[in-house]
Amino acid sequence: MLEGASTPGGGMRSAELTLPGFVHDVCSSVYAMVVCSPFLRELPLDKHGLQWVFPTAPLAHPLDDGTAVMLHHSLDETAHSLGADGDGYRRLMGDLVARWQDLLQDAFAPPGIPKHPFFFAKFGMRAIRPATSLARSYFQTERGRALFAGLAAHSILPLEKLTTSAVALILAVAGHAAGWPFARGGSQQLTAALVKYIESLGGRVLTNCYVESLEQLPPARAILLDVTPRQLIRMAGAKLPGSYRRNLEQFKYGPGVYKLDWALHQPVPWRATECAQAGTVHLGGTLEEICESERQPWKGKVSDRPYVLFTQASLFDGSRAPAGKHTAWGYCHVPNGFSGNVAEAIEKQVERFAPGFRECIAGRSVMGPAEMERHNPNLIGGDIGGGAAYLNQLFLRPTASLYRTPLDGVFLCSSSTPPAPGVHGMCGYFAAEAALKRFA
Ligand SMILES: Cc1cc2nc3c(=O)[nH]c(=O)nc-3n(C[C@H](O)[C@H](O)[C@H](O)COP(=O)(O)OP(=O)(O)OC[C@H]3O[C@@H](n4cnc5c(N)ncnc54)[C@H](O)[C@@H]3O)c2cc1C
Numbered sequence: 499m500l501e502g503a504s505t506p507g508g509g510m511r512s513a514e515l516t517l518p519g520f521v522h523d524v525c526s527s528v529y530a531m532v533v534c535s536p537f538l539r540e541l542p543l544d545k546h547g548l549q550w551v552f553p554t555a556p557l558a559h560p561l562d563d564g565t566a567v568m569l570h571h572s573l574d575e576t577a578h579s580l581g582a583d584g585d586g587y588r589r590l591m592g593d594l595v596a597r598w599q600d601l602l603q604d605a606f607a608p609p610g611i612p613k614h615p616f617f618f619a620k621f622g623m624r625a626i627r628p629a630t631s632l633a634r635s636y637f638q639t640e641r642g643r644a645l646f647a648g649l650a651a652h653s654i655l656p657l658e659k660l661t662t663s664a665v666a667l668i669l670a671v672a673g674h675a676a677g678w679p680f681a682r683g684g685s686q687q688l689t690a691a692l693v694k695y696i697e698s699l700g701g702r703v704l705t706n707c708y709v710e711s712l713e714q715l716p717p718a719r720a721i722l723l724d725v726t727p728r729q730l731i732r733m734a735g736a737k738l739p740g741s742y743r744r745n746l747e748q749f750k751y752g753p754g755v756y757k758l759d760w761a762l763h764q765p766v767p768w769r770a771t772e773c774a775q776a777g778t779v780h781l782g783g784t785l786e787e788i789c790e791s792e793r794q795p796w797k798g799k800v801s802d803r804p805y806v807l808f809t810q811a812s813l814f815d816g817s818r819a820p821a822g823k824h825t826a827w828g829y830c831h832v833p834n835g836f837s838g839n840v841a842e843a844i845e846k847q848v849e850r851f852a853p854g855f856r857e858c859i860a861g862r863s864v865m866g867p868a869e870m871e872r873h874n875p876n877l878i879g880g881d882i883g884g885g886a887a888y889l890n891q892l893f894l895r896p897t898a899s900l901y902r903t904p905l906d907g908v909f910l911c912s913s914s915t916p917p918a919p920g921v922h923g924m925c926g927y928f929a930a931e932a933a934l935k936r937f938a
Pocket of ligand 1: 531724729829
């Protein structure tokens, strides 16, 4: 494996971004998709040093009335926390949670005939709908709708768009099925375990090997490229046939992210104290407010009250910070390539639900889209999804030939291929399958 950066991991790296002794996950932090992945969950990563840390609850969603809606591991407990919307939650999630392995086998796959067609069709009828529509039909209260909107906003799409419900459903199912864990010691530990596993199989990972052009690569029967379409065009030069190249050129990138990492003197002083039980906290208030926030980046703007995805790993993993101190990260979606500053708006959102937060800050790191792309060339304009995941780029991604390219033996394996972004390993799994099929 040739890695351009000086440390392996891509979106799974950690570093002392703020102060000595504070370990921050530079990109991904919450690994619901790893522990649910039909491929990754089978790997013996624990034998290579990986330890999972499961927060008491996967998710909290605080509201302005000082309470929080909780996504608990237990579906019943979650339904109970939703009060009048408990029945709606059971109707929406019950069958999906009961058969989560069947569901994820089909959901984490390229387009094709599902293994469980009737069950998957039942999921599909809900998943295809815009999150706004599904939330309003299953939930009557602000609490249920807000919880669903926060989950759906991980899609990085306006929540009025088709398929935004899919992301919400899958994340909630994952929370009930397996949890939303952190890697003990930071996301780099997940990478370290994967590298050790590759080495145990005879592979090697070479860092500081940035590949400018395919010409640089040693002869190989199969080459799997973990890059997005724009990078493939650059690397392949004139070798790509015109029609395929044009299709790649038409591939659209989505909004970027603007991320803050904090070193904290003390835990976040949440007004809704139950937020301290959760590894992830969604800061955006009501469905309407989150919808407004998620529409803005697509119009080249950022909401004054941006929806912030927030994590607090050190509450559950003491190795992340010096004794008694803490770490947290929070990011919001901004227009692709955005060059403005929304650090203040992000901290205001945290402060809204945790008055006194600012006084807890000992150090901060700020990364806008440009810093994100410098950290990892796959984050084009700060897009963390390898390209927008709207309907016509969700299934046939990045082109109808998916992992295969017109160059014999050259395959794409990044999150620009199905089943799209997130740390689940399935893009690589299916790219490897395509390569094996070619040489069978
Ligand atoms: C701020 C942020 C938070 C996130 N949070 C989560 C989360 O909590 N949970 C989750 O599941 N996902 C999360 N994600 C998304 C997740 O990180 C990505 O979906 C995932 O890492 C994509 O994997 P990938 O293999 O496609 O690409 P990457 O992980 O981006 O890896 C691509 C690798 O290829 C290398 N590379 C690129 N070009 C070249 C070249 N020419 N030569 C050599 N090497 C090259 C890069 O250096 C990089 O190491 C987050 C992402 C970000 C940025």
